[in-house]
Amino acid sequence: MNTRTKRRMMAVTGIIVIVLVVILAVVGGSGAAKSATVADAVAGKYADQKIQVTGNVVENSYATNDNVLTFAIYDKDGNPAEQLNVRYEGGVSATFGNDVTAICTGKVAGDGVLHATELVTKCPSKYENASSALSVSRLLEYGDQVVDKPVKVSGTVQAGSLKAVGAGDRFVLADPDSGKTLPVAFDGALSDEIAEGSSLVITGSLSADGRFTATNVALEG
Structure with a gap:
């Protein structure tokens, strides 16, 4: 194997390594969120970790200002007095409303608020x-x-x-x-x-x- 071929193989190998590092970084940065209850999120057990919390929207707790939706959720199977405040930047779907089931994905910041990057609402057909x-x-x-x-x-x-x-x-x-x-x-x-x-x-x-x-x-x- 001549010197030119060796250099070419080293260059190709280096490129492959770089690509793999980038892929791993992307996958690692967008890993699946951990499922958490409202109670655990409120208690701060997952501070600054990506989590997914499911709860029902507290009646009349929502407000929209400059395309930022804020609301609170509670666990219908848990303590209704335990509520998690959520902040979400994005459009509000027609399925959002009082007591609707909201699946919120994001991180709980130092202010105790779940800053959601994803919001999915589930409303049964009637x-x-x-x-x-x-x-x-x-x-x-x-x-x-x-x-x-x-x-x-x-x-x-x-x-x-x-x-x-x-x-x-x-x-x-x-x-x-x-x-x-x-x-x-x-x-x-x-x-x-x-x-x-x-x-x-x-x-x-x-x-x-x-x-x-x-x-x-x-x-x-």
């Missing part, structure tokens, strides 16, 4: 029969007779109206026959199957200003 529901048009015809009274209404989600929790009216319910619309406020979690044009059955009450506050939102089925 279906309800529309046979006893009023149409949007029929509801509006009743006017003051149904204000602040519990009613069930059916309709479709108006295009472009579906929003994340905390961004104003959650969606607008439209009557596909008459075109009449009804703004709907809802702070719970929506099924990830709900989209523009989905047929819904909602339960709640109509306020004097014409806004409907829903306590339950289900897909028509």
